[in-house]
Amino acid sequence: MDEMFNLLNNVFDNLHEGVCICDEKGIVKYWNRSSEKLYNVPAEKIMNKHLGEFFPKALNLKVLNTGKRIDNVFHEPVEGKLVILSAVPIYNSKGRIIASVSTDRDITDAMNLTKQLEYEKKKVEFLEKAYKNEIASKYNFSSIIGKNKKIIDAIAIAQKVAHTSTSVLITGKSGTGKEVFAKSIHEASGRTGNFVAINCSAIPGNLLESELFGYVEGAFTGAIKKGKIGKFEFANGGTLFLDEIGDMPVEMQVKMLRVLQDGVIYRLGSEKAINTDARIIAATNKDLKKLILEDKFREDLFYRLAVVQIQLPPLKDRKEDVKDLANLFFEQVSAQEGIKITNIDDKVYKILTNYKWDGNIRELKNVVQRMVVLSNNGKINTESIPEYIIESVSPEEDLGEDEFDLERIVENVEKRTIKEVMKMVKGNKQHAAKVLNIKRSTLYYKLGKYNI
Structure with missing residues (x-):
């Protein structure tokens, strides 16, 4: 008989679920190792004590009172500990309740993970x-x-x-x-x-x-x-x-x-x-x-x-769109950075319109962002424009008063073309004259004329 009891005791102690057995008065008569781990209550502390002293909401006590079994219910015996619990009444040969047995499966981590997953799903x-x-x-x-x-x-x-x-x-x-x-x-x-x-x-x-x-x-x-x-x-x-x-x-x-x-x-x-x-x-x-x-x-x-x-065409072929695009980016960047722009000099638009924009719309947006974040008192003027843009655009071409002055337009085109070719040939005047299809003496004259 003792051997059989020890066998059952070993079986209960190695179950994953917590097992608790109470007598008809709710006194704890068995508390296995899984119960100890689950509730952090040692067996020697709870044995022969009333279960309600430790777990006021214990379903074992409810089963003793009602005589009805409970199967697989979600339960929170103590705050923060969530379990799936089953409890059954034990009757003697005369039909009288003499004990109750419960099994508790810890689902705290699983429930917390479910809540976290639900939160992440909603997010x-x-x-x-x-x-x-x-x-x-x-x-x-x-x-x-x-x-x-x-x-x-x-x-x-x-x-x-x-x-x-x-x-x-x-x-x-x-x-x-x-x-x-x-x-x-x-x-x-x-x-x-x-x-x-x-x-x-x-x-x-x-x-x-x-x-x-x-x-x-x-x-x-x-x-x-x-x-x-x-x-x-x-x-x-x-x-x-x-x-x-x-x-x-x-x-x-x-x-x-x-x-x-x-x-x-x-x-x-x-x-x-x-x-x-x-x-x-x-x-x-x-x-x-x-x-x-x-x-x-x-x-x-x-x-x-x-x-x-x-x-899609490059921005240099969309000069008529540069001002509208710039205004869009001024508005977007101002709102994004919380910087209010109150005034934009018209000369800024003229320079931006005549720049070649190798980086296209993306470059324009980056330039506008730079001008906004470095602006003073909400004003954008020619000093706000990056130096490399100013250097590549002829001031006379963009800031001149008469946009229909043919002689000035021709001079601006000529000046810009010579500057680009000189840059391309790395300052080699003989090579530049050949590329431009003009005499070297003519090139020297124009270099002096335009102060290049």
């Missing part, structure tokens, strides 16, 4: 909604500023194609607003999924596949334990923007072509097909047709991507 949903609202407010066709005919034509094409599932290729130099156009197309498309952007030149070729398609656990060394969702899946029902598509490795282009043809992707390390409904918008600042001739870009992929092609 993600809030941020996702806020992000979509920001996209909607900042990136739509009405927010694209432009009087230039090429920009107006580009907007018209983008608006027409937005509601379709057609792939779009946006070309143009860096900083011309390719991603702004892509986001505006997405916003006007009516698609409910995410706008997901990936820069093909910023990710090493050996990692680009896993970024686009995702991977399963153990797909490669260093892979996240539970795998990772790819950009295609994240953009499902939305738009996948492939920026700098011209830098995508050729071997990756083959896999991209297959996805565009079949609408199916495979995570790395998996043979399970995943259907994708991501609309593709690609962008590049490179000449893809030239890359095709050099065998650096697949011709079949080009025609898959360029079903509709939108060419």
